Amino acid sequence: MPTFVNPNKCDGCQALDRPACMYICPNDLMLLDKALGKAYNQEPDQCWECYSCVKTCPQTAIEMRGYADVVPLGARLAPLRGTDSIIWTVKFRNNETKRFRYPIRTTPWGSIEPFHGLVEPNIAELKNSSLCGQEKFLGVDKLPVIAP
């Protein structure tokens, strides 16, 4: 279901350079209506319902309404994404509701040190088949090889 924006909640992310949804949308769909000061989906039929904008919206102003040519009205699916887990609320057309919570990350955001604990790159290794951090991450002593 393509996104729609609740005009009572969206404030156009006025404190930011551009709305958070516009920053994150992988398909360049969310756009700020400058006259209105609020965001909208400029091309709903290219929406994948990936929920990237829904998850990131600081006002929880963005929701989905199932593709009109495919999905019956009446259901609702909404995430609440925290730093280490996400909660999904699924409301069925018949009003039944389910709630699920799943972990999303085991370490603090921003904590990755990609080369931490790895040996310094060695030019002599540049032409062989090893990859960086192999000694730490591969899990076996030797990189498998097979004669051509």
Added chain:
Amino acid sequence: MVTPETEVVDCDILICGGGMAGCGAAHEAAYWAKAKGLRVVLAEKAAIERSGAVAMGLSAINCYMGMKWGENQPEDFVRYVRQDLMGLSREDLVYDIARHVDSTVHMFEEWGLPFFKTPEGRYKREGRWQVMIHGESYKPIVAEAAKKALGEQNIYERIFISHLLLDKDDPGRVAGAVGFSVRDPKIYVFKAKAVICAAGGATQVFRPHAVGEGLGRIWYAPWNTGSVYKLMITAGAEMTQMEHRLVVARFKDGYGPVGMWFLLFKAVLKNAYGEEVEKKWADLLQEWLPYGGGKPIPTPLRNHQMIRDHLAGNGPHYLRTDQALQAMFAQVQNDPKKLREIESEAWEDFLDMTMSQALLWASDNVDPAKMPSEVVLTEPYLMGSHASGTGAWVSGPEDIAPKEYFWGYNRMTTVRGLFAAGDGVGGSAHKFSSGSYTEGRLAGKAAVAYIGDNPQAAAPEPDRIEEIKKTLFAPLEVYEKTRALVTRGEVNPEAINPKQALLRLQKIMDEYCAGQGAGYITNAPTLKRGLELLHVLREDLSHMAAADLHDLLRAWEVWDRYYCAEAHVRHVLFREETRWPGYYYRGDFPKLDDANWKCFSVSRFDADKNEWAVVKKPYVALLP
């Protein structure tokens, strides 16, 4: 129209695309570049935190050996891929990914990606090659590592790369790329000694099931427009297996994944009359020996059984989630805590990676424990990372590639300095997210090694840059010139908009190149007629009108898909056999023909002459 400004970016390595393969390339190239003092930059048309096919998340990592627990060896994986692809894969490339992929997956875990674990502390398996993750934030985690590795100043977001640049004195060597910002009227010229094409495969080349608001509800990410192929095709790189499309069985309309249901929950596909499709049509497999006799049944042959059952009038087809869940509930003796765990896992499969399916189930009041759900085959996709192998013809790794497959640097295409990874590499399927990332790493390291041997500065042809710059914004000019021809609206006698062009492309491909609407069947005369229509479309594409930068992006994405479409038609026409029934059928050559066609198809496009040539290249087995 505003005259766009131009920014020139000088770098050593340019990575086009910041999905899984691009982030892997960034990570590995940054590590080795440090030793050489090289600058690595990455250009991405969206924001890498949520870009590429994994933007939405994933519920499983589908390529993991588990060598540290002795679960599988790379040789086992090569044999599996060989079987699933009906005999044809670049086994050196497949082996290379398999031997490295575990290190990638272990790294993801250290960075913070949550894995399901067994009581013994191993990754929980969904199937032989798949491990289960809580993957909602898979891409943001991988992107964080790439940003840290490269430095945010080296990541250019919202830049659409449209053309590669070749060296002014040596047209067989890459020299950079040109693109434009989708936010400001600005053109970017990247001068680079090596370029890694890590963008995505191609969706929406074929007409999907839904063509209204649901046009974008397709199985693979709609922003994967085949850039990776178009960039390399137009630079003159040799491409392989461009006929080897992908068609998969998915839950109807939501395109939700079925893998976990089949593999973990042991759900069975049955027709409307309760017959098990695989059993009912077991004899069909004998027509596709030796692959039809092997296990597991290759993906295209499973499709083939479903198509035959459909033609026999036995639809709809259902995945019997109800029977599978009831059997599981009985196993745990209806213990409420365990029931809740099973239900949670079943829903997470959708909520991590295809939320639309969860919404559709909620809209249809589906309780999977009480009722089955329909499964259908998708429209075709062109991609090199799943159960299909379209992509560039690249060099293998020095220590394992046969001589026919080695020309100096791992994952280098036939254009010197131009590397590929992920969907961009042909003949090497089943890499999925982890394997694509791993392949990016392999290309990243090899690109640094290449520059070590070829340190001379990149020198793109200045006239060519000017020529591209003129073309880039042409759709905006068409719009300005033609808008006054009509009172308002989208019906214009001298222009078409990008969506209109896209729909025309999809219609041609569906009808003439064995699309879903054509029952996946075609023949030589149909394909030739399709080519004629494509060529007329191509003429009209120069009349595409773009009202703004968003439209301009869409216009160039149509060009991506156009080149994918033409390459696909030419390759399907070239291969005079039916190698992958259930993906497509050549009605005029309905059988598998190992004697003549157990080989790779390799094409090259000559942009100056606008000519294509397709030839055969040998298949060399790495293992007996």
